[in-house]
Amino acid sequence: MTVKRDIKTSWKAATRLVHAGQVRSPFKETSETLYMTSGYVYDSAEEAEAAFDNSQPRFVYSRFGNPTVAMFEQRMAAIEGAEAARATSSGMAAVFASIACQVKAGDRVVASDALFGSCQFILAEILPKWGIETVFVDGRDLAQWQQALAKPTRVVFLETPSNPGLRLVDLKAVCDLAHAAGANVVVDNVFATPLLQQPLTFGADVVVYSATKHIDGQGRCLGGVILGTEKYINETLQPFIRHTGPSLSPMNAWILLKGLETLDLRVRAQCASALRIAEALRGHGKLTAVQYPGLKDFAQYDLAKQQMSAGGTMLSLSLAGGKAAAFRFLNALELVLISNNLGDSKSLATHPMTTTHQRLTAEQRAKQGIDDGLIRLSVGLEDADDLIDDVLNALKAV
Ligand SMILES: *Cc1c(COP(=O)(O)O)cnc(C)c1O
Numbered sequence: 392m393t394v395k396r397d398i399k400t401s402w403k404a405a406t407r408l409v410h411a412g413q414v415r416s417p418f419k420e421t422s423e424t425l426y427m428t429s430g431y432v433y434d435s436a437e438e439a440e441a442a443f444d445n446s447q448p449r450f451v452y453s454r455f456g457n458p459t460v461a462m463f464e465q466r467m468a469a470i471e472g473a474e475a476a477r478a479t480s481s482g483m484a485a486v487f488a489s490i491a492c493q494v495k496a497g498d499r500v501v502a503s504d505a506l507f508g509s510c511q512f513i514l515a516e517i518l519p520k521w522g523i524e525t526v527f528v529d530g531r532d533l534a535q536w537q538q539a540l541a542k543p544t545r546v547v548f549l550e551t552p553s554n555p556g557l558r559l560v561d562l563k564a565v566c567d568l569a570h571a572a573g574a575n576v577v578v579d580n581v582f583a584t585p586l587l588q589q590p591l592t593f594g595a596d597v598v599v600y601s602a603t604k605h606i607d608g609q610g611r612c613l614g615g616v617i618l619g620t621e622k623y624i625n626e627t628l629q630p631f632i633r634h635t636g637p638s639l640s641p642m643n644a645w646i647l648l649k650g651l652e653t654l655d656l657r658v659r660a661q662c663a664s665a666l667r668i669a670e671a672l673r674g675h676g677k678l679t680a681v682q683y684p685g686l687k688d689f690a691q692y693d694l695a696k697q698q699m700s701a702g703g704t705m706l707s708l709s710l711a712g713g714k715a716a717a718f719r720f721l722n723a724l725e726l727v728l729i730s731n732n733l734g735d736s737k738s739l740a741t742h743p744m745t746t747t748h749q750r751l752t753a754e755q756r757a758k759q760g761i762d763d764g765l766i767r768l769s770v771g772l773e774d775a776d777d778l779i780d781d782v783l784n785a786l787k788a789v
Pocket residue numbers: 481482483484486507509510550554579581582600601602603604613614615
């Protein structure tokens with residue numbers, strides 16, 4: 392059961408972010424209604440029966456659907472240009488359900504190797520235990536994709552730009568190869584946000600988000616969302632979600648709806664500051680590299696231009712002095728906070744080697760381009776000059 396408010400096809404993203412999906416109660420409130428309820432009542436036993444045999448679709452239990460959650464799902468679908476969406480309790484619940492609902496023992500999954508740590512864990516540790524073969528490739532290398540996709544494959548999973556190395560995958564080329572191998576392509580689009588990159592337009596079948604990141608964007612709650620065709624969402628995903636229960640709380644759906652209203656403003660401002668910081672740091676003597684997809688000397692700049700409308704809110708810096716230098720840098724920051732979250736209105740810095748990617752072996756980290764001095768910087772909404780001052784001052788302490 393979903394709610395629908397028709398949107399005009401001419402509405403641009405910023406307009407959809409504010410209005411799409413809202414259904415008003417008879418009180419005609421301005422703001423989205425928070426339906427904080429686990430269950431629903433029926434006027435008669437016959438009505439309950441009709442709800443359960445689906446002859447009278449309606450909300451029956453909030454594990455299956457809830458009006459506030461449905462508003463969030465509709466708004467996300469309207470921004471992404473997807474036929475349908477399902478919200479989940481976290482980004483990882485979205486990643487797991489989006490893949491697990493479509494694989495069985497004996498199937499094959501091919502993924503890029505530069506992934507968020509928990510996504511890598513699902514693919515490398517959990518799925519193989521259930522008899523699913525997973526193959527990792529360097530996501531930047533089309534020859535590796537081609538070789539891995541020479542065999543029939545059920546699912547392709549990738550992240551672009553990747554966390555934290557900001558490596559890009561050529562969406563169009565990989566989707567074409569995947570489809571020829573019979574695979575559905577699932578894209579984790581967290582770093583790009585729905586505003587900077589639309590994987591469905593390059594041929595992806597499913598897009599997933601950790602809504603915890605830019606969609607909330609204000610450090611308040613966890614959430615996730617899965618987008619795709621009506622057929623995939625209703626027939627493949629919904630039975631899996633309905634019975635395994637990674638449902639989003641109505642409270643969190645409401646927070647995320649309010650987050651979406653300002654997503655366009657926030658992401659634009661964060662991208663502009665990220666580019667300024669990247670330019671200010673390029674060539675700095677204490678850094679061996681500054682990675683930002685919006686910089687002209689970024690290794691995959693042409694691909695970034697082709698599939699992203701801006702460089703994003705994230706950049707990574709490699710300190711010449713390894714872990715010790717990275718720690719001195721982090722500890723010298725006064726404005727930017729040390730945190731492993733990202734996409735927040737507060738600027739956040741993390742050392743992936745010792746936090747988010749600690750579980751990987753040194754060899755795995757090296758393969759993903761995570762050197763010991765790598766710092767991931769999530770650019771927030773502070774004044775860009777203040778951020779540049781803070782980062783440059785902290786570099787002096789190294
Ligand atoms: C944070 C993140 C996730 C996981 O999301 P949670 O909301 O923390 O569960 C998945 N993929 C990427 C790229 C992320 O940054």
